[in-house]
Amino acid sequence: MNTPARLLLACLVLIGGCTTKPPTHVMRDPQAHFESFKTFAWDSGQGQEPGQAANEPLTIVNSQIRGAISTELQQKGYAESQAGVKPDLLLRYETAAAEKIKSNPFRIGIGMGGYGSNGAAGVGVSSSDVKNIKEGTLVLRVIDPARNAEVWNGRVSRELGKGGVPDPALIKSAVS
Numbered sequence: 626m627n628t629p630a631r632l633l634l635a636c637l638v639l640i641g642g643c644t645t646k647p648p649t650h651v652m653r654d655p656q657a658h659f660e661s662f663k664t665f666a667w668d669s670g671q672g673q674e675p676g677q678a679a680n681e682p683l684t685i686v687n688s689q690i691r692g693a694i695s696t697e698l699q700q701k702g703y704a705e706s707q708a709g710v711k712p713d714l715l716l717r718y719e720t721a722a723a724e725k726i727k728s729n730p731f732r733i734g735i736g737m738g739g740y741g742s743n744g745a746a747g748v749g750v751s752s753s754d755v756k757n758i759k760e761g762t763l764v765l766r767v768i769d770p771a772r773n774a775e776v777w778n779g780r781v782s783r784e785l786g787k788g789g790v791p792d793p794a795l796i797k798s799a800v801s
Contacts, residue, residue: 650780657769657776664704666712667691668768689793690718693800694765714776715768722789725760759789763799 683691694716695705706712734749760782767777781799786792791799 648782652778654769654774654776657774659776662703662713662769664706664710664712665698665714665716665767666706668715668717686720686791686796689791689796690720690763690800693793693797694718696797697800712770715770717766717768719764719766721762721764722785723760723762725758726755727758727784728755759785761785761791761799765800 699705703714732749736747736749738745761784762780762782764780765778766775768774769776783791783795783799786795
């Protein structure tokens with residue numbers, strides 16, 4: 626492999642190493658028999674904002690979160706339990722938002738290329754940047770009502786869109 630190709634490969638590896646997905650944290654009960662679970666339902670009063678009464682209607686964002694979770698579970702083979710039928714699993718979720726400081730470090734990029742006997746090289750530099758962002762967190766708890774025990778717990782945080790409100794695509798991404 627010639628020197629420009631090696632340099633390009635090294636730059637690609639460095640760039641690839643700099644891109645990270647926000648962490649997702651999952652805990653699973655080793656005693657749970659997930660193959661026996663077929664249906665799910667929403668735990669009564671869940672999905673409400675803190676201080677919101679259980680009989681108040683769901684907000685648009687909460688409806689989008691429930692829809693995304695239901696779709697994801699149905700794609701995995703679960704069915705939403707009919708009213709009056711005891712589900713195998715109960716779902717609860719919580720949302721939170723917080724102001725965070727996001728920093729982008731100083732970066733240098735190097736590029737090389739050529740065609741025939743002509744060659745070219747370029748260098749790009751960016752300065753460091755710090756800004757305030759709003760980060761949303763979604764926590765999903767899955768409960769086995771027969772054991773009255775949490776069998777699965779997942780948490781993910783994402784930077785919220787403009788205005789601090791998550792759009793449907795962001796919600797779907799976080800849920801999946």
